[in-house]
Amino acid sequence: MLNVGDVAPPIDAPGSDGKRFVLYEQGGLCTVIYFFPKAFTPGCTTETKTFRLNFTELELAGATVVGVSTDDTQTQCRFADSIGVPFPIVGDPERSICRAYDVLWPLVGLAQRVTYGVGPPQGGSGRVVEAVFHHEFKIGAHRDDVLRFVNTKFQAVRPPPHSRR
Numbered sequence: 001m002l003n004v005g006d007v008a009p010p011i012d013a014p015g016s017d018g019k020r021f022v023l024y025e026q027g028g029l030c031t032v033i034y035f036f037p038k039a040f041t042p043g044c045t046t047e048t049k050t051f052r053l054n055f056t057e058l059e060l061a062g063a064t065v066v067g068v069s070t071d072d073t074q075t076q077c078r079f080a081d082s083i084g085v086p087f088p089i090v091g092d093p094e095r096s097i098c099r100a101y102d103v104l105w106p107l108v109g110l111a112q113r114v115t116y117g118v119g120p121p122q123g124g125s126g127r128v129v130e131a132v133f134h135h136e137f138k139i140g141a142h143r144d145d146v147l148r149f150v151n152t153k154f155q156a157v158r159p160p161p162h163s164r165r
Contacts, residue, residue, distance in 0.1 A: 038070070052084065
């Protein structure tokens with residue numbers, strides 16, 4: 001698993017929204033990258049629905065969200081459509097993204113349930129991992145941790161109340 005302070009590996013892959021998701025082109029406060037094992041499984045569906053339910057809050061705070069699993073792009077598109085996901089989900093059947101982020105279970109070859117908070121571009125050094133959340137069984141904990149992380153970042157850049165008038 002990557003650690004806070006590591007440079008986030010690039011991602012350039014087709015998303016379920018019909019566009020290419022390119023990590024280094026994402027703007028905003030941060031990018032939330034959540035990895036999940038397989039589409040259409042109870043836990044992965046629950047996790048994706050929790051991010052869907054909080055997507056507007058995350059987006060308004062300046063975060064971009066993307067999901068990644070070892071499924072192919074066609075499966076990811078069907079999965080995203082079936083539950084109305086407003087953000088891209090990326091298929092990684094070759095497991096190159098999952099390997100780069102070091103989230104594959106040994107032997108099984110599926111992605112662990114890991115979520116990264118990746119900061120905005122920092123000059124020529126790329127984008128840096130600012131938060132790592134790993135909960136295999138407490139699926140809602142990813143969303144809770146991400147909301148706290150994004151809201152803390154948002155509050156840090158938000159002007160004080162008296163200067164907003």
